[in-house]
Each structure stands twice: as C-alpha cells, then as structure tokens.
Amino acid sequence: MNLSVVILAAGSGTRMKSDTPKVLHKICGEELLFYSIECALELSDDVHIILYHQADKIRQVCEQRFPSTLSFHIQDHANFPGTGGALLQDKKLLSTKYPKLLILNGDMPLITPSSLTPFFSNSPISMGVIHSSNPFGYGRVILKEGRVQKIIEEKDATQDEKEVCTINSGIYCFDRDVLESYLPKLSNQNAQKEYYLTDVIKFASQDEISISSIDVSEEEFSGINDKSQLAQAQEIMLNRLRKKAMKDGVIMHLPHTIYLEKSVRFEGECEIEQGVQLLGKTLIQNSHIKAHSVIRDSQIISSDIGPMAHIRPKCRIENSHIGNFVEVKNSHLSGIKAGHLSYLGDSEIGEGSNIGAGVITCNYDGKTKHKTLIGKNVFVGSDCQLIAPLKLADHTLIGAGSTVRKDSKEGDLVISRSDQKNIADGFFMFFKEKK
Template identity: 55%
Template structure:
C-alpha cells in the first residue's frame, strides 16, 4: 500500500442525471459508479474517506453492505457548500480545517468518474511536487472547469460557471483528480472564500493560492476514456461504452472468442475459463461463469455456471443455474436449476429443477414450479425422455429410465421404467369436415 489517504467526493445532487437514484449509485456494466472507484482506490490505500450529503443515508447503507473500514463524512452543505467545503470538518472551532486523514499525502477523486484505474492513479502520487492534477485535452471542454497553463506549469483553474468567453475557448479541462501534500490543504483551506457565482468553496481555488506562493504544480494528462466524468445519462452511456471495451478486450486477451465484439454486453466479474466462444448480441451479467463453452447469438446468462455446454441461440439462463455437458437450444429458459448432460433443444422452461444425465427435454416442456405462494422442485433422473408439450407439475420426482408421452400433464411421481401418459382419449368423427362445410364437398 502507498502512504496516501484517498478522499472520494460524492456529496453532489446530480440534478443533470434527472433521476431518483443518487448519481454515484447509477451503474455501468452492472456495478455502481462509486463502487468502481472504491475498488480501484483500495488497491492504492488503506485509508479511504467518502464525503456524502445528498441521499447520504441510502448511499452509506449501500457502502456498508459491501465494504468495511471506509470512513464516511457528511458534508456541512448549508455552511460549507462546494468541493472544498466537502474537505472541511464543518464543526467545532476550526470549521474550515481539513478532515482527519491517516497520511501526509492526499489523493482526491470524484465519485462520478467510474473509469479511473489504479495504474493511472499511481502517476499522481509523486514526491517531487506539492500538487498534481488531472488534465484532459478535449476538442470541446464544455461542462468542465478550464485549466490555465503557461508552458508546463499550472497557473490556475476557472470553473465554467465563472469563466468568460476567452476562458471558455480553452480546451484544457480539469479532470477533477488532485494529489496534495497535506500541508498545502491545511494551509489554504482556511483561506478560501465563497465569493463566486455559486457561493461555494472551490477546491480549485487552492491551485491559485498555491501558484501565487510558488508551489510546484504539475499536470497529469489522460484520455477521456480514463477520466470521463458522468453528469448525465448520455455521459453514463458513454462511460459504459468505454468500460465494455475494456472488459471485452481483457476477455479476448485471456483467450475468449467474440463474434462481433461490440454487440456483446458484459458486466463486471463475468469469469471465463478455458476456450470459450461468444456469438453476437449476447448479454453476460455479473456472476456468470463460462467454462469451455459456446454461447450462441442473442442469449442471456445471469449469475450462473455454464460448463462444457452450448447455449442458444435465443436462450436465457437465469440466476442460480449450473449447466454442465449439456445443450440448451433456442428459446429455452432455465432458472435456479442443475442440469448435467441434458438436451433441451427448443421452446422449454425449466425452473427449480435437478435433471440428470442422458435426459432429453422435448419442445414445449415446462416445469410448473409456482403454485401462487411458493416455488417447488422438479427432480428428474437419468435417461428420461420427456415428450413435447408436457407440463411437469411440481413438487415432482421422476426416477431414471422413464418415458413421458407427448402432451401429458404430470402431477404424480414416476418410478424407474415407467411410461407416463396423461391425455384424454382421442375421438375421430368420420366425414364431419364435409358435414360442417357443406359447400366444400
């Protein structure tokens, strides 16, 4: 671990998201933006601080459900609004003093920058300067604070709301990542005033104070794909596109074949083992584990294990399923089931089931697992042939070596070797067609 404390600013209202969900809890690739940042920060430091205000209770509850040993601070927004106000204790005699941190070096991140990587953040942690800050060179820097530079030195930062037209024409944007010597923050935080258009305490004003006092300030440049900030749902989609590219590229480097990679949606923590192939338009959600398998086009895998099997096309594997040595065909849905060496070629629903080797599931077979109050199990043994259009009404146990006739509704257990038939007797009325359609004889 580095000798650095990390502060993540997550107190904003996120009004441009136009959502009831707090901005930092919006997800990219299945993970909350704030949690993307926490996971990278924890690779660098054991002293994490998160500043909250808007929806603080909800966000804290989410954090506490997953993480331990994270310091949560609630900003005194009424007295000390703004990014610098978030760093102030906001109570006691020295309200503008810095919140307590473990180390003498402090890295400040924003809770709406989900693409930052620990490997990039290491470039900020330097002993040869007082401040380092992230800089984006953009064609259009609208929405960002502008960085004023002379040669390679940072002179100051102007927030867009306070910028004149000349300043707005600058294409160097403030990325919102800062590394400070603690003594810099302790010295200049108490000097800050909120005499600006927003009546807020700006963290960026510290850069100006530091420059005037001949502090050494360096910029760390990065691509938008690393430093993008999310302020709207358009930004959210853009950030997710960048993250999807990273996740797919990692999987391909590890040996996965993607057919039309850009068409596949993949979430964090999807695991591939061995040689796997993913055809176009597939959705692989968190918790999916694909082992030596092929996922055909337009299929969905959710929090399940697929091992040495083929899935799809147009199949859906819902959570808590384990499919091994099996073929799951088109328009088959599997949920919370264990299938071992099973064929289910098409148009079936298998929910809350255990199905053993050699069993064939015909077209249109469904497990009736829900009675309106609770779910029930269907257990099927080895070498069972389930005919098309069969309803298996749980709770139900079918032993091995059973033949179930097509069109049956099965509600009673079957023993080894049984033929199961549940149909009404067929009746053919000769000549009825011509009697009914008299003019067609």
C-alpha cells in the same frame, strides 16, 4: 503506499434526471462509485467517502459491497457547500491517516491505479489536466509559461478564458499541510456560492508553491454528468472487458454486439457468438454460448447454450445441450439435452435425460415455487406439463402431450391423455360448407 484517498460523492447529480443518486448508476453491472472505491483500495488502506445527497442510501449500498473498509463523512452542505467544503469538518480538514491526500470523484469509473501513478510525485500539489477539443461545461486550467496559475469554473470565466481548451480533470494529490493552509482561506463569493477546491490551486500558485500538471486522457478522466455520458462510459468499459476476455483466450464473434458485465468470469476454452448478454456473477467454463442468448448469475460448464436461450439466475448447467428458445431458472442440469422451446424452472435433471419441445415444469401454484426432480436417462416427450412438486425416477418414459401430476417409479411409462375422437364430416358441420 503512504497515501490517503478521499472520494467526493456528495453531489445531487441533477443532470442525470433520476431519483437514483448519480454515483449509484451502473455501467457493466457495477455502480459508478464502486469503480472509484476499488481503484482507491488498490492504492491505500485509508479510503474516505464524502456524502451528502441521499447519503444513507449510498452508504448502505457501499457497506454491503465493501464491509468495514471505508470511512464515511457527511458534508456540512448548509455551511460549506462545494468541493472545497467537502473536505472540511468543523471548519478543519477531515482527519486522515497519511500526510498525502489523493482526491478522486465518485463519477469517474474509467480511471485505473496505473493511470494515477504519475500523481504520486514529490510535488506538494499534483493535478490532472486534459487537452480537450470540447471544453464546454468544465473548469479551465489557466497556464502561464507552462505553470498552473489558476482553475476557473466555466460559470465564473471570462469570454477569453472560455476559449481555453485546457480543462481540469478534477483529480488532485495534495500534501496535507497545503490543504490545511489554504482551505480556511476559501470564499464562496462566486456564481455558484460554493467553496471551490480549485481555489487552493490559485492560492498556492500565488505563493509560488510547486504544482505538477499531469496530462491525462480525456476518455479515462472525464466525469459522468448525464445519461449520454453514462452510455459512452459503458461502451468504453465494455471494450476493455471484451479485449481482456479475448486476450485471455475467449473467442468472440462480432465482439461489439456482445454485452458482458464486470463480474462475469471465463475459464478454459470459451466461444461467445454475436448478440449474447452475460450478466451478474456468471461463470462460463469450456462452453459455447450461441447467438442472442442471455445468461444471468449462473454457471455454464462444458455446455452449449442457444441460440436465443435464456438462462436466469441460480442455474448450474454442466455437460449439457440447451437449445434455442429454452428458458432455465434456478435449476441444476447435468448431462442433459433440451433442444428447443422448453421452460425448466426450479428443477434438477440427471445425466442422459432428454427434454422434448414444449415441455414445461409447472413450478408455481400461485403462492409457492415447487421443485421438479428428474432422474437419469429420463425421456420426456414433446408438449408435456410436469406439475411440481414432482419426482420422476431414473429410466422413466413420458409420452408426448402428457400432463404429469404423480411421481414415477424406475422404468415406468407415463401417459396422461384423453381419448382421441374423429367425428365424420365435423369440419363441414362447423363451417357450414358443402363437400
């Protein structure tokens, strides 16, 4: 498509009350700005990001995620503040590849390429208009006989104009020559002392240039200005992700209680119970994730997890049963059973092995993490401590309550316990009671 996209991301986002730049706050595990960038890249090969507040930090994060695909510009905020000033470089419109410019905002994660399609008309200007029941805080779109006359910011609006419920979405598509004609005419004589991009609409209307007003969804096109709106947007995105997963064949119990991030993938027959959290780059394939389990940055293949299990990053679990209150981290488990109450960190466990209740792989010595390697058909009794680095050969049996420090050989029975002593009347000696 012969279209350049400009994403406005220069604002300080003071209403977020955070040291994190507004556009780097996340919903469903992904930065707000990334949603706009992904949408833009589906529409154009010429995407420009306008930065100012914490520009270096935002650019660094973007370049890690989108290497060599974006053009960055720093707004001359001292001389040209505001949305109109964002498009100016050396008092001229920033250089773009194509003669049409789609203007997006970095705090609108819910827009989609399909919802932007109506903006690509033959009109010199297209803009999004929202019919809102609560227009407070937004610029009002003043219409006359169905034609856009101007957009007035709330701080500059009269009381009558504040009663208007037609608000500006902040999304525009301009012919480049329109911007080149009117940007130099912008003035900062207003309540915020800024150069408003919306004044281009006013000047174009006065010159009877055609302006297409596109009715758009308030849910999809509203920007995010505070933490409350951030939470609302995340809930909308969660509903989208859940519905997509279920349409793709995933069974979800009480879907509104399930949290999943944008990078989570499902393959095959999957069942997700209530209260589950699926985070990061997680793959669930032909598996059953039981209630209130948490899985992050891991692969779960042909296995059942939980309830109330915690699978931390860098795990690959296949053909296994991981029960309640089991925590796994940075481990490869294949064809095993760990029924309950165990910690398996930095481990590899082979097919047919059984991990009893209360088993701990003691992987950290205070300085370094060490691996526990457990072979096939190993039976680890309850309440054992496996002191890494450790290698247990195939067909090893570990007696319950053992602290294991030495590697085993195939077929070994390993028992490490102190002798039990039964002292007659010891209870009464301790508590000073009579029989």
